[in-house]
Amino acid sequence: MSNSFVRTAILAPEPPPPGEKGMAAWIRRNLLATPKDIVLTVLALLFVGWALLHAIDWLFVQAVWSGPDRTFCATAVQGGIQPDGWNGACWAFVNAKFDQFIFGRYPLDERWRPTLVGILFVLLLVPMLIPSAPRKGVNALLLFGVLPIVSFFLLYGGFGLEVVETPLWGGLLVTLVLSFVGIAVSFPLGIILALGRRSQMPVIRTVCIVFIEVVRGVPLITVLFMASVMLPLFLPAGWTVDKLLRAIIGVSIFASAYMAEVIRGGLQAIPKGQFEGADSLGLGYWQKMRLVIMPQAIKLVIPGIVNTFIGMFKDTSLVSIISMFDLLGIVRLNFVDPNWATAVTPLTGLIFAGFAFWLFCFGMSRYSAFVERHLDTGHKR
Numbered sequence: 446m447s448n449s450f451v452r453t454a455i456l457a458p459e460p461p462p463p464g465e466k467g468m469a470a471w472i473r474r475n476l477l478a479t480p481k482d483i484v485l486t487v488l489a490l491l492f493v494g495w496a497l498l499h500a501i502d503w504l505f506v507q508a509v510w511s512g513p514d515r516t517f518c519a520t521a522v523q524g525g526i527q528p529d530g531w532n533g534a535c536w537a538f539v540n541a542k543f544d545q546f547i548f549g550r551y552p553l554d555e556r557w558r559p560t561l562v563g564i565l566f567v568l569l570l571v572p573m574l575i576p577s578a579p580r581k582g583v584n585a586l587l588l589f590g591v592l593p594i595v596s597f598f599l600l601y602g603g604f605g606l607e608v609v610e611t612p613l614w615g616g617l618l619v620t621l622v623l624s625f626v627g628i629a630v631s632f633p634l635g636i637i638l639a640l641g642r643r644s645q646m647p648v649i650r651t652v653c654i655v656f657i658e659v660v661r662g663v664p665l666i667t668v669l670f671m672a673s674v675m676l677p678l679f680l681p682a683g684w685t686v687d688k689l690l691r692a693i694i695g696v697s698i699f700a701s702a703y704m705a706e707v708i709r710g711g712l713q714a715i716p717k718g719q720f721e722g723a724d725s726l727g728l729g730y731w732q733k734m735r736l737v738i739m740p741q742a743i744k745l746v747i748p749g750i751v752n753t754f755i756g757m758f759k760d761t762s763l764v765s766i767i768s769m770f771d772l773l774g775i776v777r778l779n780f781v782d783p784n785w786a787t788a789v790t791p792l793t794g795l796i797f798a799g800f801a802f803w804l805f806c807f808g809m810s811r812y813s814a815f816v817e818r819h820l821d822t823g824h825k826r
Contacts, residue, residue, distance in 0.1 A: 504796075507533025511540060518787045534793045538785045542776075546797070549615015549775055555607060559618050562596045566625075574812060576819055589629050611689040615770040617801065619689070623696055623761040623771070628754055630697040635704025640734065642709055653705070660702035665760050668695045673767040692764045700757040707749035711742030744820050751813035755806045762802075773798045 476486045509518045518535035539546070548556050569588040572578040600622075602608035614622070641653035660668065672695035676686060715738055723733040743750070765774035776794040779785065 503533050505533075508536050509533065510536050512537040513541070514784045515787045515790070518785070518789060533789070534796065535785070535787060535789045536793060538779075538790050538793055539797045541785070542779050542794075545616060545779065546772060546775055547617045549618060549770060550613045551609060551615070551618065552607070552613070555609055558599045558606070558609075562599050563621075565592060565595070566621075593626070593629075611687055614689065616775045617772045619764070619769060620758075620761050620771040622689070623693060623764065624754075624758045626693050627696040627700050627757050627761075630693075631700035631704050631753075631757070632750070634697070634701040635708050636739065638701060638705035639708035639712060642705065643712060657702045657705050660699060661706070665696070665699050665763055666766060668699045669763060669767055671695070688767065688769060692767065692769055696757060696761065696764075699760075700753060703753050703756075704750065707746050707753055708742060710749065711744075711746035712738065714745050715741055747813055747817055747820070751809055755809055758805060758809070759802060772801060 475482075477483050512518065515535075515538075517537055544553075544556070548559055551559060566588075569584060569592055573581070573584050573588055578584070598604055598606070600609065600614070600618075601611070638653050638657055641649045642657065644650045644653070669692060672691040673688060676691055677684075680686065719737060719741065720733070723737040728736065761771050762773040764771055765777070770778055776798045777791075780791050780794065
């Protein structure tokens, strides 16, 4: 018997008892297999418990939940007084600024308009996300065709509604507008760029390659600066482009370049026989792509597509560098409010913004996993 075999036999985890299954077997095999694993597991549990207790104490037990100004967060802790910085989270700050975090500086009397847009968006999005919901075509037309037009006039104004300039928009409203439009534009544009990069026509292929590589080779900050600062320089005198529109164009272009590479990876994974089978049926190029190739390619790269969407959703916070205030930007802007200037206010605001971003990103991730399971029929008997 070789020494390597002896060492492997000694170090191999002890298998669980024959009758042990499920979670108990997994814990025994991965966390309690050896004495070293037991020690490390106990130490890790102790550290997690210690950190969790302190986090709960700071976030909830010692937190200040209501109050009109900073004095409550700076001094009031469970009826006592502690030095500034030792207090719990200042959720009174979030409570007082919550409407501003959602709507920015949108006029108070007109905030029913973005609220209505949000309700319409949810009512159209939920049936779109349910695989068994009927009339997907009509639903998609309403969601991606009619809703953006209606939303524009509701949010901006016109037709009897008061005009609200986009510099007054902010908070979660701007984050969702940038994300939704960016996703709706970058996905089809990414498909076109991916097909163009694989085209047999040299001019189209070269243009798509140059576009993708140039956009992917620069940071999003550079794209936003170009859209905000340099784009007006190329316009005729007296012409201007709305700053929000510039940001939407920059984010959409940036995301479409990454989306194109994700889609191209799916196209390369399709077996050649699928292309030949579609050709044997007499399908044209666009019929072949629409009915045979593209559905399979998109199915293969769902994780990459959703990963791009999540990255774009988080990158919308970069628009603050061009003086637009999304959710994170409007939270940071309120840190300088002297009425709420305490040592715990910035951390509390950032935790709120981080949780809001996590909530949306986690929702997209879980829905992606659901879609993968729903479409995972290729190897089932």
